[in-house]
Amino acid sequence: MQISAVHEILTALPYLLKVGMTFSLTLTVLAAVLGLALGTLLALCRMSSSKWLSVPATLYVNGMRSVPLLLVIFWFYFLAPYVGAWITNSPTPLQVGAYRSAVITFTLFEAAYFCEIMRAGILSVGKGQVSAGLALGLTFAQVMKTIVLPQALRNMTPALLTRVITLFQDTSLVYVLSMTDFFGAISDIASRDGTAVPMYLFAAAVYFVICFGASRFIHRFETARYAY
Amino acid sequence: MIQINNVSKWYGGFQVLTECSAQVKKGEVVVVCGPSGSGKSTLIKTVNGLEPVQKGDITIDGQSVTTPKANLHKIRAKAGMVFQGFELFPHLTVLENLCLAQTRVLKRQTEPASVRARSLLDRVGLSAHSNKFPGALSGGQQQRVAIARALAMDPIVMLFDEPTSALDPEMVNEVLDVMTDLARDGMTMMVVTHEMGFAQRVADRVVFMDRGQIIDDCSKDAFFGESTGRSDRASQFLSKILRH
Numbered sequence: 406m407q408i409s410a411v412h413e414i415l416t417a418l419p420y421l422l423k424v425g426m427t428f429s430l431t432l433t434v435l436a437a438v439l440g441l442a443l444g445t446l447l448a449l450c451r452m453s454s455s456k457w458l459s460v461p462a463t464l465y466v467n468g469m470r471s472v473p474l475l476l477v478i479f480w481f482y483f484l485a486p487y488v489g490a491w492i493t494n495s496p497t498p499l500q501v502g503a504y505r506s507a508v509i510t511f512t513l514f515e516a517a518y519f520c521e522i523m524r525a526g527i528l529s530v531g532k533g534q535v536s537a538g539l540a541l542g543l544t545f546a547q548v549m550k551t552i553v554l555p556q557a558l559r560n561m562t563p564a565l566l567t568r569v570i571t572l573f574q575d576t577s578l579v580y581v582l583s584m585t586d587f588f589g590a591i592s593d594i595a596s597r598d599g600t601a602v603p604m605y606l607f608a609a610a611v612y613f614v615i616c617f618g619a620s621r622f623i624h625r626f627e628t629a630r631y632a633y
Numbered sequence: 634m635i636q637i638n639n640v641s642k643w644y645g646g647f648q649v650l651t652e653c654s655a656q657v658k659k660g661e662v663v664v665v666c667g668p669s670g671s672g673k674s675t676l677i678k679t680v681n682g683l684e685p686v687q688k689g690d691i692t693i694d695g696q697s698v699t700t701p702k703a704n705l706h707k708i709r710a711k712a713g714m715v716f717q718g719f720e721l722f723p724h725l726t727v728l729e730n731l732c733l734a735q736t737r738v739l740k741r742q743t744e745p746a747s748v749r750a751r752s753l754l755d756r757v758g759l760s761a762h763s764n765k766f767p768g769a770l771s772g773g774q775q776q777r778v779a780i781a782r783a784l785a786m787d788p789i790v791m792l793f794d795e796p797t798s799a800l801d802p803e804m805v806n807e808v809l810d811v812m813t814d815l816a817r818d819g820m821t822m823m824v825v826t827h828e829m830g831f832a833q834r835v836a837d838r839v840v841f842m843d844r845g846q847i848i849d850d851c852s853k854d855a856f857f858g859e860s861t862g863r864s865d866r867a868s869q870f871l872s873k874i875l876r877h
Contacts, residue, residue: 541733
């Protein structure tokens with residue numbers, strides 16, 4: 406029985422990794438990169454002195470952080486085709502596709518969290534740094550790009566990576582869109598072969614190893630970081 | 634070179650500068666001193682527009698800093714500034730600190746920018762440290778790098794905002810020496826400082842401020858002389874800081 410369970414997992418492994426894990430990791434990386442870019446933009450808007458930028462950005466961030474991710478996934482998946490059709494004036498719902506829908510949803514959702522991390526990061530860079538940059542004749546945009554944001558990003562790397570771990574775990578929610586991420590692949594095999602117990606145990610072990618390993622890595626990175 | 638005319642500034646309802654007027658001529662070294670909270674740091678930051686003013690006007694080399702349409706970036710590039718807290722960019726090496734604005738603002742190529750940077754590091758005695766990060770340097774070394782960074786823009790005037798106040802006592806002189814050399818080379822300088830020895834050696838004129846007002850603006854000899862040009866308030870200030 407036990408040997409056959411191991412055998413089941415080993416046979417399914419190529420499918421689990423090649424299809425499932427590849428998708429999970431791709432979605433994580435895409436959403437992290439795009440979410441960080443959008444989140445940084447949102448952070449700059451939130452901190453802008455212009456109300457036209459700061460108020461919408463604040464509403465967006467607080468709104469996103471006040472609803473469950475699962476709800477956002479559902480809403481976006483079912484609504485986006487109609488909203489898209491309305492914008493493009495098309496009579497039929499726009500084909501967004503589950504994959505693109507997932508990437509966009511996760512990006513929009515994570516951006517709200519990355520925004521708050523980046524905002525803390527920008528605030529952690531002293532005002533004197535901005536003065537020093539401006540005094541050299543740099544424009545405000547150049548000061549942000551070459552002086553403040555690189556330091557903010559560096560100061561916040563542990564927090565950002567920790568958020569990415571959460572994001573990686575959350576990608577399993579695409580299961581509700583019937584997409585085959587790692588968790589979806591596990592569940593496929595489990596229901597096909599009737600091997601729920603070993604398969605879900607194996608899934609838990611894999612998530613644990615990856616997330617725990619990554620968090621140990623972040624911890625080491627944090628303590629080894631050069632101090633200034 | 635620097636012309637400050639009737640400048641007033643408020644933080645909310647609190648007036649930090651009242652009708653301040655002063656000037657720094659080409660090649661002159663003007664020391665601004667006064668008790669803390671007297672507005673001297675604020676005044677020097679209004680000169681390159683880091684602090685806006687509500688009244689009065691300021692020009693550098695004939696160009697207004699205080700009109701709304703002033704091209705501040707262009708003017709700031711010509712006015713080097715050194716801060717109390719050094720404000721080197723900690724994520725860049727010393728050399729990169731000196732090259733950043735040269736390439737971005739003056740549009741110099743990387744090669745001439747780093748040649749200029751290295752010659753200035755040599756001038757402040759730090760050429761051995763060009764590839765280190767600022768965090769690896771002492772306070773005095775960091776401030777010398779900050780001076781070199783400002784000089785890399787080939788400024789026509791240098792503004793110093795309490796450049797030695799955050800330093801350990803034993804590091805003060807290495808920074809003052811660099812500033813003294815700079816003054817000897819004919820650089821136009823406005824220096825906010827408590828270093829009265831430096832003022833006595835290097836300054837042409839001394840401006841004394843108290844409670845946001847310029848109380849005295851006189852030659853060094855008149856300010857430090859036995860019986861003369863300075864106000865009673867300045868005499869009090871000097872007797873307090875020179876006693877020990």
